[in-house]
Structures are given as C-alpha cells and as structure tokens.
Amino acid sequence: MFVFESGNVAAAGAVKLARAKVIAAYPITPQTPLTEKLSEYVDNGTMEAEYVAVESEHSALAVCIGALSAGSRAFTATSSHGLLYMAEQLHWTAGARLPMVMCVVNRAVGAPFSIWNDHQDSISQRDAGWIQIYVADHQEILDATIKAFRLAEELCIPVMVCYDGYYLSHTYMPYEVPEQSAVDAFLPPYSYRHTLGPDNPASLNTVTLPGGRLDIHGEFAPGYMELRHSLDLEMKRAIDIYTRIDGEFAKTVGRGGSPIVQTHLCDDAEYVAVALGSMASQLKDVADTLREEGLAVGVLAVSMYRPFPGEILTAALAGRKRVIVFEKALSFGQSGALYSDLRAALYSCDTKPIMSNYILGLGGRSYKSSDFCEAIRQSVARDSACGDHMGWIGLNR
C-alpha cells in the first residue's frame, strides 16, 4: 500500500509492523511525532505493546534495557541532547549485547541551543558499540527500521537508524508500506539467548576483573577484554549479515539490493561525492546537473557507517580523481568523521584519490544544490599537487 506521510510516521509504521512490545520515549523535537504516533497506536489498540512515558531519555533506554533483558522486543527514538543524555546507556546496551533498535532523528547539539538539523548527535556516538545506519528517504526509513530488528537480533548488537530531522522527519513523501504478513514472514518473534527470569536465574552485567576468572566448574570465563574483542568481531560481521538480511527482505517485500553503500552514476565517475543521509538524495540531482556540464560526477551514499565498510568503500573509490565528502558533523580540531575514516581506509590503496571535505548545514544552516555544485567544481579545479583539502559551505564571514 502506498501512503503519503512524514518520515516520522514512516518510522512509527515500521515499529508497528515489527511488533515491538515495549516502547519507552521522552519527547524531544524533531522526534516527537514519531513517538506520539506510537502512543496513538498503543492507545487505540492497533498495536499490542506497552508504552512507557518516561521522565528522561536516560530512563527511556533503561526501560528498553530492562525489557530486552527480560525477553521483549523494545524500541525508543530520540534526537540531539536526548541521545547524549543516553550516552552512558548507549555503551551499556552494546556492552550487555542487547538487540535494541532506536531511531535517531538527527538534530544539532547545543550550546547554543539549536533545534535544527545536523549529524553531530549520532556521529559523536559512533564509538558506543552500536551499528549505525543512515537513510536517505522515507522508504529507507521504513525498510531500514524493520531490517534493523533482524540485524540487531541476529548479532545481539544494538542498531541506530539515523535520519535527518525536518528534511526527512517532517517532510511528506510517498512510500510503500508492506503487508503485515510479509513483515511477519521476514522478522520472526523476538527471542534472546540470555532472557532473564526465574526459569534461567543469572546475574547479568556483573563486575568483571581485569583478568579472566574461573567459574565454579573451574572453566575459564572470558573477561572484559575478551567481551570487547568479541563485540568488535561480531560488529564487523554486520556488513555481510546485513547484506544477507537485505536480500531476504527483497525476496519477501520486494525492495532492497544495496544496503551498505548506494551509488548513483558511479560506474564511469571521475569525481565522487560522498555523504550520509538525505544529502545523498539531493546529491543525485547535483550529479545529474554536473553531468550536463560534462563533469563525470557520481554519488556514493554511506548507508552503514558503523561498522565502517572500509573494503567496500576502497573498492568503490580507488582510482577516482577526486572524492568529495560532504558532512554535517565535525570532530573538532580534526575534520568530518566520515572523511577521516574514509581517508584512513584509502590510505593503503595505490591509486588514492585526492580528497576534499566540506562541512555544511551545522545547526540547520541551509544549503542548496547549487552549493554542492560549486563545491564539486571547486574541488575538481584544484591543482592535484595541492593535495587534500577541507572547506566550509555557507559560512558567513
């Protein structure tokens, strides 16, 4: 069924189709319409779930941690300060290996306060042990959120589905809602291998010593380092597993095919623009325009940012003349985080492209397709001998 709705409603629809049983949320703009819609589904009985209206985001994730540990599929969503207020709980969720799914409706972080969009919130949490997926349109919000539950539950690693506040959350677009039966066929009921309860008494997340210890049977139990090592190994498997899951989703629902990175006009592109989220949609138009000018421009959207698909990106970008990374977040004193990661991935390749990093859109500063065109032209025109460079778009000085 095709509907014409907002990105937040697309996300709510996905959570309903995924049959989440416990939803905990605290209001923060621009996430609110998503969780309001879920509370409506629960109240009017179209969704069989517990809705816990908590007093903070820290508690929202605490409720989900409790629910997942006790054996029920859980969901929350947040933005900006809400995500950062959860920071401790983000690490806890990943360390406890809980299969959590959360939508992050991307928004800038204060001070000064800004309710508008950028990516600083989720990018700053990239090292918390969560898988991060960035989506470019409403259909991807819905599809990725459903697939995220499969991914989280297969790997016991939490997943953030990140989408741009306002650009996606509050705009309306047509998208297709799959049948409940198709989603049920794709996503089995929640089962967690360490469900806590009287039938399976255990003490979860206890104190670990620096070294490993013997258990009461005299067998070696892994310690903190081994648990972290295992999280890293399993996280890296997410690239293959998500690709398989996406294939199964395509079979059941009829959509999918490029879950890790998405490309547009990349086959013969000499210059590739790289971005996260909705910027990638806009960059497709930009590439089409520049192609008319005779510039061989392509676009690559990084859909899965953690784990970082370095090999896929290296294969896609090695040998290009320019790689131009557009980012709405910044690791202060360094560069955009995606740019750093990408540059590190391309370091060992013999045909490393010249790279540019453009920072734009912070705190909702507007940007136009013409801004992207200009930046790409500027990057292309630079003398290769000058090497990589960093610039800002839309800065008033």
Add this chain to the structure above:
Amino acid sequence: MEAKKTQILDLCDEELVHPGNRGCAGCGLNILYRIGLKAIGEDAILVVPPSCLTVVQGLYPITCSQVSVLNVTFASTAAAASGVRAALRAQNNDHTKVVAWAGDGGTADIGLQALSGAIERGEDILYICYDNEAYMNTGVQRSGTTPRGVLTANTSIGGKRERGKDVAAIVAAHNPAYVATCSAAYPLDFHDKIAKALSMKGFKYIHAHTPCPPGWQMEERIAVSVARLAVTTGLYVLYEIENGQMKLSEPSAKLLGKKKLPPVSQYMQAQGRFRALTPADIDSIQNEIDTKWAGYRRQMTSAAA
C-alpha cells in the same frame, strides 16, 4: 490490613544468598539481603545499580545469589525495573516479582529522578533502598541521606553541614501504594513488610536503615545493637504508610508508652563518624527527637479522642 508477624523459626529454610560472599563483617546489608530474599522468593527479577550490593553479589562469573539479577547503570534503577515489568506484562506474566534494590546514593541522589518517574507512573514494582547513610562502596563519601555532622571522606574536618534528605517522605508525597521504613536490626519486620508490599499492586517503597561498620566507624560486633539504638532512642522511626495513613510499626510504637526515651548520645557515642559533634549539637538533635515524639503522642491522643 494487618501484616502477618513472622517468627524466626517460620522463615523459609532455603538460603537464596550463599555464604562466603564479599560482604564486610558486620554488614547490615547482608542481613537485609539474606532475609529479604527469603520474603521475595525465587520467582523474581532484581534490578541493582552500582552499590555495595553489586560487590556482595559477586564478581563475574560467580554470584552469591540464587535469584535473577539485572545489574544496571547508577541512575537508572527504577526505570530499568519498569522496563522489566513492562516486558513481563507484555508476556502476560503477572507472577514474577520485580524488585529494585539500591543504596542511598543510588536512590536519594543520582537515582531520584528515575525513582520519581516510576512512582508517578504507578509501576508495579517494589523498590528497596538500603540506607547506610553514605557512599560506602566508593570509600565513604557523603550522600543525600548522610545526617548533619557526620564525618565522611569528603566531609572529613567538621562533618557534613547539611541535614539528610527524608527519602521516604519524598516518596510518600507521590502517594504510592505503600511506603515503609525498616532497620537491619529488625529483620523480621523487614521480611513481613516485603511480603505485605509484594501482595499489593502498584509502586511499593521500603527504606531500610543499614549499619556499616567501616563507614560508621564502629566494631563489627556492635553493628546490630547500634542500628537498634537508632530505633529505640527514637532517632529512626519505623512506620508504614498506606492510603496516606501513617502507622508506627511495633518497635517504634512501643516507644509511645515511654515517658523518656534513652538518650540519642548513646547511639552517637558508639560510632566514630559522629565524633565531630559537640555536646550542644547532640543536645539539639535530642531536642528534635523529643519534639518529634511529643508530636506523635499528641496525634495518638487526638486520634483516641
């Protein structure tokens, strides 16, 4: 509702806390935990934030407890317990008990917001705060419930300048299903209040005064008798609140008939942590106790009239 009075021989034989755990000698929490779990039983999920209980329960991969425990972040106890309850409700499980068990720091300070939220939502959980009146697990720093004048690692010269928070009163102001105060010196009272709380729906709160020999600077062997002195001198009052009505529990109710209570200086002089108090400070605390009990007696008289 009149609570059943359990005698020591009536307690269930099964031990849900194994001996040889990491509790200190004379630890009041160990008494409460052992007797409390007998009242709670095995069909339960405990939710525990960082506290001495985390250490008592054991270091991975060994635990002293026979009951399921979810260890959670410091500020999140009541919220995580709400999540466990929500999951059980979603699974139509109405028999498994959800018990949050936290210290005074985890309750009165960092966990207060989540606690308040959970009470306001009427979550069907029992929340037990064992109050040893400081952050004992991190080396005895002041907490919100540390009484005025107490020497701690970060009030080491003149003692804490501020009064302790009355957490049970803060909780009671939310009008939950049940509020009770307890003491590790009266474990059977604690046992029966847990049993009573768990028979009720909605949010239940038990605040338990808990002696800590290293933190209170006293010999291990006198821990229980010092905790008892807190009650018998009238300093720490044992009561229950149901439907907004406060009722003194037996150990405290007995004091109503006494013309004069034993001096609170006995309690203070037994512990090193009060040694910064001057005789005038102790007199002032004694006056507060006397005024409080005069009030209780007046209430009794007017209730009888």
